[in-house]
Structure formats: C-alpha cells, structure tokens
Amino acid sequence: MFSEYARRPGSGISGWDGRLARPNSGRDARTTRTGGRDARATRTGGRDARATRRLVCRFSLLLCVLAAVNGCARVDAQPQIDRSADLVEQRLGTRPAWSAPWDDAAPPWDAQSVLEIDAAIGLALRNNRELRAELEMIAQADADLVQAGLLTNPSLNFMMMFVPGGGKTMLRSAGFPSQALQDLWLIPSREQAARSELQQAVLRVADRAIEIATRVRKLHVRLQFGQAAVELVRQNMALVDQSVRLLQTRYSAGQATQVELNLMELRALRLRSELSAEQAELRALKREMLMLLGLAGAADVWQVLPLAGAELTLLPDDEAALWARAADERLDLQAADWRMRAAEDRLEMEKLAALPDLTLGFTFERAPARRAPVNRLGARVANAAAQGLVNGIEGGMPFPEVRPIVNEPREIKWTLGPMIDVELPIFDQNQAQVAKAASECRQRAAELEARVQEMILGVRQALLAAQQAGEQARLYRDEIAPAVQRNIDLAQESFAAGRESLAVYLQAQEDLIMARRKTLEYERDAIIWRAELLRQIGGGELEPGPRPSSEPRPQGSGS
Incomplete structure (x- = not known):
C-alpha cells in the first residue's frame, strides 16, 4: 500500500525507490534544467579561465624578459676613471694610480728621505684628499648615466570587496604590473644629459689633477729656493763675521x-x-x-733635491698662438663646454616631459558570488526534519525530506582588459621647468665665455710675469751679481788697507747681499711663472722663443 501510494501521481512522494526523496517533481525538473545550464556555464567559464591563464602567462613572461634585460645594468666607474687618468698622463707624463673605491695602501714615501719632483707629483695624484673627493664625482656621474637608462618600476594594485551575507569576495586589480610609457621618449634625452655630465666630470677631475700637480711643482721650486735662501743667509753671515773680526782687529789697533x-x-x-x-x-x-701629498701630520725633517741651477729658457712671444693652444688643450674649458651641452640636453628633456604621462596595463575583476550550498550530512538531516515539520503544518504528509548531495555550480564572472592611464595637462604643462632649463643653458654659455676670458687673462699675465722674471734673473746673474762681487772684493781690500771708510765697505757688503738675494728670487719666480704658464695653456711643453736682441728691453714690457 505504501509503495503504491508512493508511486501515485500527486501523492507527494515522487519516484519512490526505497529511500526518502524530495517531493514536487516539477521543481526537480526545473532544478535539473538549471543544473544543465550551470554545467554549460561552468564549461564556458573553464575555457575563459584557461584563456585568461594563457594571457597572464604570456604577459608575465614578457615582464620577466624586460626585467632581466633591464636588470643587467652594472655600475662600474673604473673605465671612466681610467679615461681621466689617460688625460692626465698625456699632459703631465705621469699616470696617476687611481681606483674606485680609493686605495688606502701605505704611500711609497716615508716622509724622511729626499723628495724628488716626480715622486712628489705621483704621490699627490694618488693621495691628495681634495682630488680623492673630486674622483668620486666620476663614480656618481657614471651611476647617474646607468640610472638614466633604466625604466621606471611598474606598479601593481589589488582590491578586495566583501559580500554581505558571505560568499565569494569581489576582486579588482591591475592584474598585471602597469608600466609608464613616457620613459620611451624620455630615456634617450636623459641618457644624453647624463653622458654629457659624465664627460664633464671626467674632464674636471683630470683638470683638477693637473692643477694640483702644478701646485706641487711650484711648491717644490719654492722649497728648493727656500733651502738655497737659508744657505745664502749663512754665506752672508760668514761674510759679516769676517768683517766683524777685521773690524775688531782695527779697533784693537x-x-x-x-x-x-x-x-x-x-x-x-x-x-x-x-x-x-x-x-x-x-x-x-x-x-x-705634506698637505698636498695627503700626509699633513708627517714630520718636516725631510729635504728636497738641491737646486742644480735655474734653467732660464726663452719664452715665445706670440700670445695669440698661446690663446689658441689653451682653447684646444685646457680641460676646464672642455668641461665647461660639456656642462653647457648637458644643460641643452636637459632643456630637450624638459620639453619632452611636457607630453602627458601615459601608463599602460591590464586589469581584471571577479564578480561576487552567492554562498555555496551546504552538503554536510548533519546539516542536510536537520534541513529534512525542518521541512517535514513544515509539510505537516501545511496539511501534507509529514515525512522527513533529506536532500541529496547536489554540487550546484556557482557562476563566477571574470572580466579582463587593457587599462590606460593618461595625464590631463590642465594645470601644469611643465612650462616653468622648460623656462628654468632654458635659463640654465644661457647661464652655462655665459660661464663658458667668462672662463675663456679668464683663460686669456691668465695666459697674458703668466707670460708677462715669466718673461719679466726671466729677464731680471738673467740681468742679475750675468751683469749685476758679478759687478757687485768685484766691488765687494775691492772695497774689502781698500778697507783693510785703510783707503776706504767703513760706510763704503758696508754699502758694498749690503749690495752683495741684496744682489745674491734678488738673483735667487728672480730665478725662483721665473721657474714658478713658467710652470703657471704651462698650466694656463693646458700642460705640455713650450717652444723656445727668439733670442733677445742686444738692446735691453724696457722693464715691465710684455711680449
């Protein structure tokens, strides 16, 4: 009876097969059709998910390749430092031992033995602290050049929005890193500006090294003449002591x-x-x-090689030729020119920076989904008991209903597409930075012209001073000093014989002391100003000038 009733249409128990079943077969049919649609949607969603994963993998592979290529950039300033050392060697004949970072090994000089000029220049180029600081500018400029060629790092964002009542959260993200595209037109100009700055740093360091070497050379000459001046004073003291003994003999008589x-x-x-x-x-x-050599705390008991004799070579008279040579050889002028080029490159970069910023990427979004059906056994039994109670209250058969395990698919929608972020240049068109860069170009050009003017003045002044000191040194050494020496010999003989007064003898002695000192000073100044002239024209050697005529030149005349 119960089985026949169960098989009856409209009995409330559909398709009884020996187990508790859900009533209302029409609803089951609709559920079956809905499940079919869900299954088809699941298959379609699976195909979309596979396509999405393939696209994600391809784009990720592209990003990995770009990151690998961009990540191969190395920062190594040693080749640029070697270029600067080559320039110094061409002009000084001494190659500096430079490295980055700086080599802190002990200096080859013990600060006690005799200091030669070549050793002094080499030690100063290696150990001078000011030059060490300048040398780091090359490393910084090289790092700036590497940085100028790098792409901007991509950005990634992720957002979650929770669904009220539970279920799948809504996800929204730029699923792939977004990349700023303005680097494509800014990197060439950035690299060119950084390359000009690097060239300027290389030339500046080399020029600074030549300047320090010139200071060392001039100071070494002053040390040589300082030692000679001490010996000269001792000779004068011996001469005066001899006169004192002579006068004491006459006083006793x-x-x-x-x-x-x-x-x-x-x-x-x-x-x-x-x-x-x-x-x-x-x-x-x-x-x-010692300070120039980087050994400021060392003892000062050492000596330099004694002066073997001042070489007073003749200097060229053609100032225009010296200007032209300085314009070609002066490294500071070349550095100023590269600095002006860097300003021009920055101006072009600022003009390109006025273009709107453009960012390209991909974005995805996962729509929220309802809560998944509960398939645990305890929950299904409780649901069946509650449904039976409801059926009994409504007048139906109060048989419990245990729902079968049904994996109803939930439709989860994914959307994927490109994303473009464009700046709207409404308020800032970069006109202020363009104007600033243009002003900097004019400033660098004016600085270059000012440095050229200083170069011309420096060459003229150094040439005039070197010529004047050389003429005075030759005059004192060849004419005045021998005449004064003959006069002191005669005055000493006459004073000893009583034919001349003490005043005449003292005057002759004073003339001798003054002549010796003036000869030494003019020889020192001639060598120092010659070194300064070489510095003003950019290093190297000077072609000897024409021999002076027999007619003496007026004092203070130039070339």
Missing part, C-alpha cells in the same frame, strides 16, 4: 771706533734673525707640501 764695531755686530744679529725667519718659512712650505 785704535783704527776703528766702538760705534763702527757696534754697527757691524748689529748687522750680524740682523742676519741671524733673517736666518731664523727663512728656516721658519721653509718649514711652513714643507708642511704645505
């Missing part, structure tokens, strides 16, 4: 007065004071040299 003896002894005391001053100045020069 009653042929000289106490006043005359006191005058001679005072002269000896003044020479002792002069000797002390010369020694103090010599020590100060040594300490300045």
